[in-house]
Amino acid sequence: MKVLVFGAAGIVGRATFAEAERRGWTVTGLSRGACDVTDAAAVATAVAAARPDLVINCAAFTRVDLCESEPEAARLANGVAPGLLAEACARSGARLVHLSTDYVFDGTARRPYLEDDPTGPRSVYGATKLEGERRALAVDGSLVVRTSWIFGAGGPNFVDTMRARMAPGAEPLRVVDDQTGAPTWAPFLARALADLGESGAAGIVHYQNRDTVTWYGFAREIARQLGTTVEIRPVTTAEVPRPAPRPAWSVLDVERFERLAGRRVEDWRAGLAEHLNTSGER
Template sequence: MTAALLKVFITGANGQLGAELANLSINGLDIKGLGRDGLDITSLEQCRHVISEYRPDVIIHCAAYTAVDKAESEPEEAFRINSEGTYNIAASAKECGAKLCYLSTDYVFDGQGKLPYEENDSTNPQSVYGKSKLAGELAVASLLSRYFIVRTSWVFGKYGHNFVHTMLKLANDQQSLKVVSDQIGSPTYSLDLAHFLLQLVQTENYGIYHASNTGSCSWYDFAQAIFKQRALSIKVEPCLTEEFPRPAPRPSYSVLNHGAIHRHGMSDLRPWKEALFHYLYERA
């Protein structure tokens, strides 16, 4: 007699991480995903209907408002999706008895620290995006006991737009460019994060996690690594954040400590340069 497959439902399946998850084939898992066209998370009625129909064992909630700068001028929309939408997913998960994994961000911290942020460090988001994602965290924790909140940072991969895509495009169009060198964080390969999440949700180790590829760098360091691995001759100059003012403030230091991963004896994500090499090799 074969064991029943664990049913995993992905929201935001057209996004960068959601698409990575929805397109994986893992033994023992029945993965189904819907994008915005199939599930409007801001509709509680629709969330209840779709989730009760599929009856998942686990929901990985990737759907989000992620336009960091645009959120500053439309905070109501950011909160409607990231806070109210997450509440709707959490309420639907509770009704059908599913575990919930909510994807959050390094932007819940103010970025003024000098040491990697622990999972239980005080949050202090400085942007509308960060505040709306923290509101989503609070909605999950207020409704559920069987939840995972996973904060990540600087995500790149083969689906959607990201920093690696942007740098490679600029390398085709320009001879030189400036990249910010005073923001420090950890790149995260969406494939590695997806595999970690699917391992995590099969456990009962609930709580808050930080998950990124190991090691840290500046955006300038990240850009240099991309061009070096692709053997592209483009002049890259470091610059300060203040030289490129943006509507939303960015954390100057948002490296995440992976204490929860280590405490639960789970395998950490590989170093970010190894992940970048794998991605660029696959892309080529």
């Protein structure tokens, strides 16, 4: 299998590149410096040169709050670029696997979101990611993988932020307890992306790790695994206002993935243990 990874320097990009190498695939990874995915000519040249079977797009404007003040930049990277990638794939006979997010939903559900549930993004990030899904899926054979709450090496993430704040003598932490989701360890996600890429699945697939938890519960498990006694206080979303609204409910139904892959999704606690053991470096 010949694979081309865009956004290869990000958290998911790095893990995906490593997973492809582990499988013995021929893999090329392009960071933003090597290819800006908003540049149609650069995307076309990169795909034509690599002649991949599979393109995995891990590039995105992921700073959710910044998207609110830079909507045009967010739209180009998250909304327009996936269409450029899908068209380049169509011309080269490659299949596109594109990453999306729970933020395409309004977060008001009380059961896991199915792939075909109505969307309703409440932030610029969510709206631009939804546009990206539509543009990617406009080309037959494209696959969109929606995921959530990613942690891993290679970029800012909740686990590393919490770990830094849990140093001995740290002030009590205040962590939101009214947003529920499921953490996802990047190397587990990378394995899922590779499996799905190999399977030829198209359309939308939801993938996140099990089980569901709030950010507060997640922080408590991080503290437990680190063996720290730092005080963690539950707070409400309203107590920590942010520029972009966060979904209260980020739970995705992963049944379609489990059917396609023939296995259950992994437990994030196992990924957390590995991440903490390797000091976040992989």
